[in-house]
Amino acid sequence: MxxxxxxxxxxxxxxxxxxxxxxxxxxxxxxxxxxxxxxxxxxxxxxxxxxxxxxxxxxxxxxxxxxxxxxxxxxxxxxxxxxxxxxxxxxxxxxxxxxxxxxxxxxxxxxxxxxxxxxxxxxxxxxxxxxxMPDTMGSKGMGSMLGNDPTQYRRMRxxxxxxxxxxxxxxxxxxxxxxxxxxxxxxxxxxxxxxxxxxxxxxxxxxxxxxxxxxxxxxxxxxxxxxxxxxxxxxxxxxxxxxxxMPAHHKQAPPVCPVPKDSGSQMTNILDLLPEKRTQVYDVRKVIQAIVDTGSYFELKPRFGKVLVTALTRLNGHSVGIIANNPLVKGGAMDTEACEKATNFIVMCDSFNIPIVMLVDTPGFIIGLDAERKRAPGKIINFMSAVSLTTVPKITVVLRKSYGQAYLNMGGGRNSDEFAAWPTAEISFMDPNFATSIVHGLNPGDDGYEEAVAEMAKGSNVWDIASMYAVQSVVLPSETRDYLIRMLEVHRMRLSNGVGEHLMRTWPTAY
The missing domain is CATH 3.90.226.10 (2-enoyl-CoA Hydratase; Chain A, domain 1)
Structure with missing residues (x-):
């Protein structure tokens, strides 16, 4: 009973x-x-x-x-x-x-x-x-409720x-x-x-x-x-x-999923998504979705820092983080919000062993009074620091243009494990139009302007940088998916069972 x-x-x-x-x-x-x-x-x-x-x-x-x-x-x-x-x-x-x-x-x-x-x-x-309240009111409430766990606000990812x-x-x-x-x-x-x-x-x-x-x-x-x-x-x-x-924890590689049969079916015509004129805009999200496994596109912060796209995707069933300039917004020129967005995404991918692919088409960083007031130098260097501290594989492909400091932030030089470009790529310190105005004092419509721009643009094509092996591969657009899959296989972290060093595990999630 x-x-x-x-x-x-x-x-x-x-x-x-x-x-x-x-x-x-x-x-x-x-x-x-x-x-x-x-x-x-x-x-x-x-x-x-x-x-x-x-x-x-x-x-x-x-x-x-x-x-x-x-x-x-x-x-x-x-x-x-x-x-x-x-x-x-x-x-x-x-x-x-x-x-x-x-x-x-x-x-x-x-x-x-x-x-x-x-x-x-x-x-x-x-x-x-x-x-x-009243649980937290008064000194006894504060003493019993707050600050008793020193790890309460510690995030190690x-x-x-x-x-x-x-x-x-x-x-x-x-x-x-x-x-x-x-x-x-x-x-x-x-x-x-x-x-x-x-x-x-x-x-x-x-x-x-x-x-x-x-x-x-x-x-x-x-x-x-x-x-x-x-x-x-x-x-x-x-x-x-x-x-x-995501992996379940930071000492594990992300799960591998089956590859949908029609993945990569758009690659043959991918160049149709890129306008022939360098000044014409396009939506890079269509390019990303053509490259990655069908149905695997999961974009983060699509309404914030829209000049940059950050998305979790899969290539051949493996999780991959995509960072891509989007010329549809501000011509792909990166602002402080884009820097914050990229940094946040890089830290997350590196912390959870997700390789990063950068697709580049940017004239550089937005400059001016507003940018400086928004602490552009600090945001740009935070972004660059995150790129430098990344220990997961990084593969960069320049689609159309990459200028100035943005060239480095978006994986140029030795800031990626593999740096590749499409034949359509242009790489230089500055947009030839701006360089012409600075060096020659000429502006659109001035006599000799077009000739001066053409002269400044010399040597910006992909072949010069490829000849000195500063670009490791020139990849046909239609072969981009296969190239990325193969390079990610090459750079798989075999010695650590797919686990990176997590140098940014304590980086703030919101800043």
Whole structure:
């Protein structure tokens, strides 16, 4: 009889914990077309693979809250995604706005420790109101809640982190998004340091939530969000797709996938995507998708730093990071946002053993007052530092033009393991038109301008640089896919089982 009572108590507590905030709150979310915290986990992970940690956790700071805080507002545990183990943190906004407390802080800490020690990716499903009050108020609250784990804010990139902004995200949800290697945001969600209500009190004027932390701000201006989606389901699908390119941990090579049969079928006509005139624009994303395995194109930060494309792809089934200038935007001239975007992407690829391919078509870096005010020198040299510190294979192919410092940043010289070019490539210190104006003082329309430009352009073709072996290969456009696959095989990191040195493992994820 005693055992029956104990089992009955267990079942009652389990039912209460699984019930979350209340039936009414869950119904409201359903009516709004938004998944709850447990539904998000169920959608994300393999069926029946989730094992919860901390189901019976409750608020510990305020005795009267114990019965009102099932799972203490943050659902944590382990699961599988596509057969691989992961750790998961899903914020339950129906319980005190998923606010951070002493108990649920321990749960997150456990997920981070296990993920780090056992080599598991970790997924944060964000929707929280920030720190819980009165738990954190007063000196005792601060002393018990904050700063007790010296590794809390230490990110060494031992395993991939992915996060989703799926509602109002303040406090810890914002921090973990900023820390993550991949972040996706649902339209209508808000991410900021503090809520608009608190900001309005501080500055004594009303603040629009979208202006302080909406999807346009973070995808187009701050660059903190990698992808924007319409629904919770799309966000969770994006996380699954991102993780499919990643190893489980930094001491492992990424997984190898089957190669779709029609991969490379567009290579015969790839030159049709490149305008014959150097001054005409085109979308380099079409070139990338023609080269890589069919269906493997996963672009990051498409709305930010749009002069540069960064995408996870596959070549012959192997994960590859693509960095490509996009002449469709600003003629491919790189700005400070593009530098930040490239640096962030390089650090991630190098940290998780993903080779990098650079496709180059740029007149250089954007110069001028605005660029200097945006700290262009610092951004350019950060980008260059990341290129220099990379220890995964780097293959560069110049499609059309590569000038000045950008030549180096985009892998020119010995900044790539293999530096190749199409026959259409032009390489020089400066665009011949600018050089003509500087050297001869001539401008378009002046007598002798065209002749002077032609003279400046001499020696910019690929054959001169190839003759001195500063370009290792001149590759026909139609053979680019085969060349890249073969060169990545040659440069495979055999001596370390596909694992790089990770010299940038502590580089900040958001800067």
């Amino acid at each position: 005693a055992f029956e009572n104990i089992l009955q108590e267990y079942n009652e507590k389990k039912i209460k914990a699984l019930a979350m905030g209340s039936a009414a709150k869950l119904e409201q979310r359903k009516n709004d077309g938004i998944l709850n915290a447990r539904e998000r986990i169920s959608y994300l992970v393999d069926q029946d693979s989730f094992i919860e940690s901390g189901l019976f956790g409750t608020s510990s700071a305020v005795e009267s809250d114990r019965e009102k805080t099932p799972a203490d507002g943050k659902i944590t545990g382990y699961a599988k995604i596509d057969g691989r183990d992961v750790a998961v943190v899903s914020n339950d906004f129906t319980v005190k706005g998923a606010s951070s407390s002493a108990t649920n802080g321990k749960k997150i800490g456990q997920m981070k420790r296990v993920a780090t020690q056992r080599g598991l990716p970790i997924v944060f499903l964000g929707e929280s109101s920030g720190a819980r 031992e395993t991939p982190w992915a996060s989703a902004v799926l509602g109002y995200c303040y406090g810890s949800s914002t921090w973990y998004t900023g820390y993550s290697d991949f972040s996706v945001m649902r339209k209508g969600a808000i991410m900021a340091v503090s809520s608009p209500q608190l900001v309005s009190l501080a500055i004594k004027e009303q603040v629009d939530p979208e202006e302080i932390g909406g999807w346009k701000l973070h995808s187009e201006t701050t660059g903190l969000i990698d992808r924007v989606v319409e629904t919770d389901e799309e966000a969770l699908d994006s996380i699954k797709e991102f993780l499919s390119y």
